[in-house]
Amino acid sequence: MSLPKTTPAWIIEASNGDKPGFENVKFVKEHPVPELGENDCLVQIQAVSLNYRDLVIPKGQYPLPLNLPCVACSDGAGRILAVGSKVTSFEEGDKVVTLFTQQHQHGEPTPDMFGSTLGGTAHGTLRQYAVFPASGLARAPSNLSPTEAGTLTCAPLTAWNALYGLVSKALKPGDTILTQGTGGVSLAAIQFAKAAGATVIATTSSEEKGKRLEKMGADIVINYKKDSSWGETAKRLSPGKTGVDHIVEVGGPGTMAQSLKAIKLGGVISVIGFLGGPPGEKEPSTLEALSAGCIIRGILIGSKEQLVAMNRAIDANNIHPVVDEKIFNLENALEGFEYQWQQKNFGKVVIQLEGPVLGEKEG
Structure with a gap:
């Protein structure tokens, strides 16, 4: 199976209030997918959810440092398509969720970690395929669908x-x-x-x-x-x-x-x-x-240690995150941004990413 070299993605090009709506967020059909390193995992992202942060970054209202242009969003759930030669914690087919601050493994965060925040200082999740270090992923709760698991990274x-x-x-x-x-x-x-x-x-x-x-x-x-x-x-x-x-x-x-x-x-x-x-x-x-x-x-989100503990509790207590009834897809993702900006949602706004798994036929 050949690994993808590009992916469709939504890119935050700038952070300013000069443009109305979300015109600083642009869709590209072929954003580069990094090569799979020995400690990395290739993930097919199945669902992404929105946070207030995702909306205010392109509007120029986010108070923390950014590294733009950058793939939007931080919350994501998907399945692993390939792992690097030194990865032992995951294998092909595992269901995973993303860690917001990729370097925050345990304890309190340190300033140097904030260069690894998805969708702000590091490329985020609003793309079909992504490569993350294995340390930047956690196993998804077994009781959740990808749509539900895609909400866990930040809010819960x-x-x-x-x-x-x-x-x-x-x-x-x-x-x-x-x-x-x-x-x-x-x-x-x-x-x-x-x-x-x-x-x-x-x-x-x-x-x-x-x-x-x-x-x-x-x-x-x-x-x-x-x-x-x-x-x-x-x-x-x-x-x-x-x-x-x-x-x-x-x-x-x-x-x-x-x-x-x-x-x-x-x-x-x-x-x-x-x-x-x-x-x-x-x-x-x-x-x-x-x-x-x-x-x-x-509170600055949380560590991987906390994410793992939370996911176990969600599984053990059969907790299901509250997802808004209106679901968006990759092509109309910005409608989801506007929908949440207008506060029409109850619960998390989710964008489902369509597309077959590599090696599988669609439909």
Whole structure:
């Protein structure tokens, strides 16, 4: 079987706001596929999911370093078509998912690792074929389809890191967590928390989304548009009225101010996003953070060690990531970008990559 030398791919050419929409993302039919090294795996990518980061990079709104032009996106699931001569952890046919920061194997990340972030400083997943080091892949949970597994790289791993990454404060049965909205990280956090026997307080902007959160297992749902003091409400509704143990903080100044009101003494606020607060909202003061008596921890996705542990838990508890009902394909991928940008989704937006496996006939 001859290995592919080129692949169709979506390339982020620039990061600026001068062009409307996603015109900085271009489709190419023949992007080079690197030669397979002795420690590498050739992967046929079957599904890719979108993150907020993927949308703001071409719009010039991403605050971290980039190395463009670059193949877009970081989340991917697929099957291994070939392995290098020194690869022992995988073999042909294995189902795998990508690691966001390819060099982050365990422990805390170091600055030099950030040159290996997929879809930003290293070529990403929005292509049919890709070569990754074996260390940059993890075995996919056996209970998931490629479409579901294609969502795991960033959002669920971020949620897992938020709840379990600080070992001394790891989520345990009986804890209470607070999630914000219906993005991928928040939904995954709800699933992990319920599997662990924790209580979930979820905030959302609509009654319709609130009902869907309740179906997912949220014990208490607060509509933050109707209750601007939702942080105080969450604390009052928490067991013992002492506050929540974990908060998955996805917003900005506005949500952080309320999170500080909801957290219990010694609790953990995991800051994972920069979606922004209401216009004109001031940053919480140092005194407010001091008074809360909590740990505020920034989350940078997670390591391969955490990804492997999370995938085992997903398999053991038969957890299925929440995928939006509208699925896109490689050719209309930018419609998926726009769909998520307009916040039409509930759960992860997935792009399925069509095409036969090498050596197989289509259909």
